[in-house]
Amino acid sequence: MRKKIRIIILAVIFLLGFCLARDFLIKSLIGTVATSVTGAPTSVGGLSLSIMRQSVRISNFKIYNPKGFPKDILVNIPRMRVACDLGALITGKIHLKQLDLEIKEIGMVKNKEGKFNVDSLKIAAEKSGGKEKKPAKKLAMQIDALSLGMGRVVERDYSGQGQPVVKVYDINLKKSYKNITSAQQLAALIISEPLKAAGIQGLKVYGVSMLAGVAALPVTAAFTFTGKDYAQETFNVTEERVYEAGLQAIKLAGRVMLENKGNGFIRAEVNGARVNFKLRKLSAKSIQVTISARKFGLPQPEIASGIMYRLSEQLKH
Numbered sequence: 001m002r003k004k005i006r007i008i009i010l011a012v013i014f015l016l017g018f019c020l021a022r023d024f025l026i027k028s029l030i031g032t033v034a035t036s037v038t039g040a041p042t043s044v045g046g047l048s049l050s051i052m053r054q055s056v057r058i059s060n061f062k063i064y065n066p067k068g069f070p071k072d073i074l075v076n077i078p079r080m081r082v083a084c085d086l087g088a089l090i091t092g093k094i095h096l097k098q099l100d101l102e103i104k105e106i107g108m109v110k111n112k113e114g115k116f117n118v119d120s121l122k123i124a125a126e127k128s129g130g131k132e133k134k135p136a137k138k139l140a141m142q143i144d145a146l147s148l149g150m151g152r153v154v155e156r157d158y159s160g161q162g163q164p165v166v167k168v169y170d171i172n173l174k175k176s177y178k179n180i181t182s183a184q185q186l187a188a189l190i191i192s193e194p195l196k197a198a199g200i201q202g203l204k205v206y207g208v209s210m211l212a213g214v215a216a217l218p219v220t221a222a223f224t225f226t227g228k229d230y231a232q233e234t235f236n237v238t239e240e241r242v243y244e245a246g247l248q249a250i251k252l253a254g255r256v257m258l259e260n261k262g263n264g265f266i267r268a269e270v271n272g273a274r275v276n277f278k279l280r281k282l283s284a285k286s287i288q289v290t291i292s293a294r295k296f297g298l299p300q301p302e303i304a305s306g307i308m309y310r311l312s313e314q315l316k317h
Helices: 002-038 086-091 122-127 183-197 239-253 301-316
Strands: 042-050 055-064 073-084 095-110 140-157 165-182 230-235 255-260 265-270 273-283 286-295
Touching (some): 002 042, 002 055, 002 122, 002 183, 095 183, 122 183, 140 183, 165 183, 165 301, 230 301, 239 255, 239 286, 239 301, 265 301, 286 301
Antiparallel strands (some): 140 165, 255 265, 265 273
């Protein structure tokens, strides 16, 4: 009887060890492939593989900035779901029937030399035609359908003097694609599509020829900030703390023209836009903040959201 119990315990330990080793190896493989394709450091937080369902769930996948830029996150993907064809691995092929990605944030950076982090990635450098790098061999795969959810783009410009200019584009868009045939195509879509949706122009990464032939299916959600000139959030802190943090965020971003602490109001000029900062007390420790921005009468939601982003960062400390 004791012998049988020992065998069962050993079998369970072996099975757990196998699962841990398997997941570790798969995580390492994903990170290695992503780094090889982009030329930037990557990390995988968690992974769950179901052989019976032929599915994989990946959490906290991150691509970091390439060399020459702040050590921040370039792409943050909290959730990734994959329906795969495990049988194809026997023939040495990677076949994904469905890939669902939820991008929380793209962090676009312009450094002091005027270079963009997204244009310094391997996929963009190879397309540029320069002598920077020899084009890498495409990593073949077949993705039948891709669902790409895009949250926001945070743009930081360090090319000027003083504090970086911060703009935030709240995209909240979901698009679908089909027939992706390489890891390079997939990486180009993940990087380029949110930036295109934000209306950011003139990036080398847009010209990646590997996007040719990827079919876009109908958009399943609308771009939300068109025509909107404000950002609005509620913070569970005191009114005084929110006001002081907001004042500091505005001073970092631009020039204060008028402030009235009693009314919770600040007027400022940021990146050439007229900005209004307003507080609304919902309860003792629940404050609603509304920041609006207009330039030449036109809405500038990215400037308003950029100040809100700075405010949120201030309140974390």
